[in-house]
Structure formats: structure tokens, C-alpha cells
Amino acid sequence: MSEEDGDGVDHGPTSSHRGDHTGGETDDRNRARDLEGVVAAVRDRVDPDEDERTRLRDVADRLMERAETAAAELCADTDVLQVGSTxxxxxxxxxxxxxxxxRFPPSLDRGTLADYGLEVGHATIPDGHEEYAEHPYVKGTVEGFEIDIVPCFxxxxxxxxxxxxxxxxFHTxxxxxxxxxxLAADVRLTKQFLKGxxxxxxxxxxRGFSGYLTELLVVEYGGFRPLLAAVADWQPPVELDPEEHGRETFDDPLVVIDPTDPDRNVAAVCASDNVARFQHYARSFLERPRIDVFEPDDPEPLTEAGLRDHLERRGTTPVAVRFEAPDLVEDQLYPQLQKSLDGITTGLDDRGFDVFRATxxxxxxxxxxxxxxxxxRPAVERHEGPPVHVRNHAEGFYDAYADDPDAYGPFIEGGRYVTERDRAFTTARGFLESDRLFDVGLGAHVETALEDGYEVLSGDEIVALLDEFGPELADYFTPRP
Ligand SMILES: Nc1ccn([C@@H]2O[C@H](COP(=O)(O)OP(=O)(O)OP(=O)(O)O)[C@@H](O)[C@H]2O)c(=O)n1
Ligand SMILES: [Mg+2]
Incomplete structure (x- = not known):
């Protein structure tokens, strides 16, 4: 997906009208026709055909039967059901x-539930393997389909x-x-839009829109088009409560009370940037329907020369702290990285190294x-004391610095004592290489990784990141909504 007229080519099926008319009504009609054309083209790609549906149905039915038999042998009162988007x-x-x-009866304890679940899982998918979410479950591939066998109460x-x-x-x-x-077709369309x-x-x-959230939004607004029209005008915080049973307040930009659970916001992890992103592209797509919004972008990886060009043109100075990635699943790793990023940028800012952008x-x-x-930064930094008339504090400040041979001052400026004293770090690199880096509020796993060693890259050394992170750097230097 590329924003606006990137390649100058309109991938919508009907663009011949462009420039033919000036009337607003005609424009609306043409836009509606473009939108229908784009929707038809996307549906052609995202709607599973009869053959795919049948194969999925066959595999699902067969596995459910196997799971039912295995579960019945372990425990009475069990049942098996298919959930999720399929x-x-x-x-x-x-x-x-x-x-x-x-599903097992709630009289079981958690440990037994987990054991039974794994047993049924292995019986159903003999070459499956165990994975761990809130409790363990069995995952495997059968005839090209990814199967999860999950126990629950x-x-x-x-x-x-x-x-x-x-x-x-309950969601299902x-x-x-x-x-x-x-509506199901509109859900598929909306999912592809959000993927794009x-x-x-x-x-x-x-931290975007889950499948279930997407489905609730499409149902709530009555389809893809009305959803986009509403999103284009959202004024966050946006609060939806399809069953009108919510009883808590949430401090999130988008609140969709789970119709099956009044205390849960289905959109709790959806970041405000993703809400804003959806708004941006909803407007831009309704204004100019085109297929490329539904296609995720794959930017050209950056070359060394390209990276140097960006840096020279921008006149900024990059620094990087590079370390061995903590061995964590993505859902643990990214919050850790985000926390560390926040800590490091705050640590730099606090010491006078102004941060332009970071990732x-x-x-x-x-x-x-x-x-x-x-x-x-220069060798000295300003350190402002209290107004002279605040006698207690002012005297304390004056006495503390009066005999410091390395400080300039104290002197008086604007009625206050001011002194200029040596700065702890004159370069960002110096700070990042020091132990003070560990004071900034890093993620705990990142802190451990850094204790094992890290590398600071600055200026031109940043090109060392290209081999591993070419596409990410390309993304960074071609930002879009
Ligand atoms: N954050 C999440 C993730 C999952 N689920 C539940 O688990 C089901 C399966 O999750 P997943 O496969 O991630 O989503 P799908 O709805 O199947 O969507 P997709 O088409 O992307 O697979 C969802 O339908 C939903 O009921 C949920 O409530 N909240
Ligand atoms: Mg799914």
C-alpha cells in the first residue's frame, strides 16, 4: 500500500472519468462506482472459493470427530467445537x-484440564507439538491447515x-x-484493509485490531462501507457497547465492550496510533477508492549509499545500542523493546541530547x-538555583557551589543564583557507553541482555545495521501514516 499518488497509477478499475466532470454529484457517483470495482477485485482475492471451503470443512470435521472420541474416553460431559474465523x-x-x-466440565481442576487437553491434542494430531499460551495446547499442520487443539472449561x-x-x-x-x-464478506474485506x-x-x-474486534465493528456499523464512513468521523475516545451492559470505564482511545463480558474492552490493546491510522486511510480510501490500500507495502531495502544520503540530507546524528535479542516470544519481546526505547530516549533527552525520532x-x-x-553538548551545563529572596534554599544553594573550583559562579541572573558546572556527558555516545544507561528504566530482559554486553554505534557506523535491518531502516526513512 502506498499513500496517495505514489506511482501515479490508479489501480482502481474505473479511472477514465477523471477530469471529465466537475459536478459534485457526478464525482460521488464515480467514487461509488470506483469503490464497488475495488471491492469486487479485493473480494476476488480474499473470499475462499468453494474448493477451499470444502477442503477446510473436511479436515475440520475429521479432526473434530477424532477429538470428540479422545475426549469422551477421558471424561464425561465434554464437547468439541470449532471457533475463530474459520x-x-x-x-x-x-x-x-x-x-x-x-470443552471440559468446570468441576475439573486446572491441572487435570491441561493434562486432558494435551492428551486429546496428541490423539487428534499425532505429529503435533506442544505450545504454551495461558495453558499448554497442541498445534500441528494437517493437509496444509494449521490446527490448534485447545482445552477450555x-x-x-x-x-x-x-x-x-x-x-x-461465547464469541463464536x-x-x-x-x-x-x-456481513461475513465485509469482515474479510475489512480485515484485508486493516492488513494493508x-x-x-x-x-x-x-497493537492493532483483532479478528474479533473487526467482526464486532462490522456488525455494529452494518458493513464495510458504513464502518469506514463512521471511522472517518470518529472522535476518540470512541465507546461502543453493542449489548449496552458495560459497567466499567476504560481509559482507551477505542472501547468496545465485549458483548459476552461486560467488564472487558475488546479493543484494550489497540494503540491510539492504529485508531488514527484507520481513520486516515478510511478518509483517504473513501475519497479515492483504490486497491493498493489493501496491499501491505514491501519497501525496497536501503543501500549504504541510500542510508548515507538520508543522513546527510537530514543533518541528524544517529546512535544505536545493539545487543543480543532476549530469547522471548514476540508478545514479550516487543513490550520490552518499547519500554527500553522510552527509557533510552528519555535518558538522552534529560541530558540535553534532543531526540528527533527513534525506533x-x-x-x-x-x-x-x-x-x-x-x-x-558543551563541557559545562547551566544549573539554576532558587530566587535569592527564598532565603533558606538560596543560602543552601550558594554555599554548596561557592567553593566549587570547577563551577563558574554562582552568579545572579533574573533574581536567581545560577551556576555553570561540568556536564557528566558531552556526547550521547559517552552516556550510552556508561553505566548510567542502566538507570533509565530498561525492560528487565533487555537490562540482562545489556549486562552481557552491547555495542554503541554512532554516525556513519550505523550502516552496520543494514545487513540485518535493511527493510526496517527503509521503513524508518520512508514514514507514512
Ligand atoms: N486478542 C484476542 C485473540 C483471540 N481471541 C479469540 O480467539 C479466537 C481465535 O483467535 P485468532 O485466530 O487470533 O483470530 P480469528 O478471529 O480467528 O481471526 P483470523 O482470521 O485473523 O485468524 C478469536 O476469534 C477470539 O474469539 C480474543 O478474544 N482476543
Ligand atoms: Mg484464526
């Missing part, structure tokens, strides 16, 4: 995870849940009652990259 007809063609939930209401997965069957039931074929703009997914790297990247190694507007 159960609701809202999956995007080619994205094929089949989530199968095995069978409860009367989603408010009694003991873990997050217990809610999922709620949506199955409300999604018809038309980089705002789909409730993982903690993306954190991770692969084998991780790096916090900070682009500085100011990377060097």
Missing part, C-alpha cells in the same frame, strides 16, 4: 488456521471464565447469530536506534 466464515483465503476447542456465561480462552466459544456463538454471508495499512492483529508488536528493531540482535537533533 468457524465464522470470516477467514481470508489462504489464511487457514482451524481452532478446535475441547464449559461455562454458562463468559463472566465466569477462568482463563481468556474460555471466552472464545454471538457472532454466528449475527453474521450473514454479506498494517493495523491488523492484537499481538503486542502490532527499536529485533531479529538475532536487537537495536534501539535513536536519531538525534543534538548529539554533542
Amino acid at each position: 468457524a465464522r466464515n470470516t477467514w481470508i483465503s489462504g489464511d487457514r488456521d482451524i481452532d478446535i476447542f475441547v 464449559r461455562l454458562e456465561s463468559a463472566t465466569e471464565i477462568r482463563s481468556a480462552v474460555d471466552r472464545t466459544p 456463538r454471538y457472532l454466528q447469530q449475527r453474521l450473514d454471508d454479506e 495499512i498494517g493495523a491488523y492483529g492484537s499481538d503486542l508488536r502490532t 527499536a528493531v529485533a531479529d538475532e540482535t536487537a537495536a534501539v536506534l535513536v536519531e538525534l537533533a543534538v548529539s554533542e
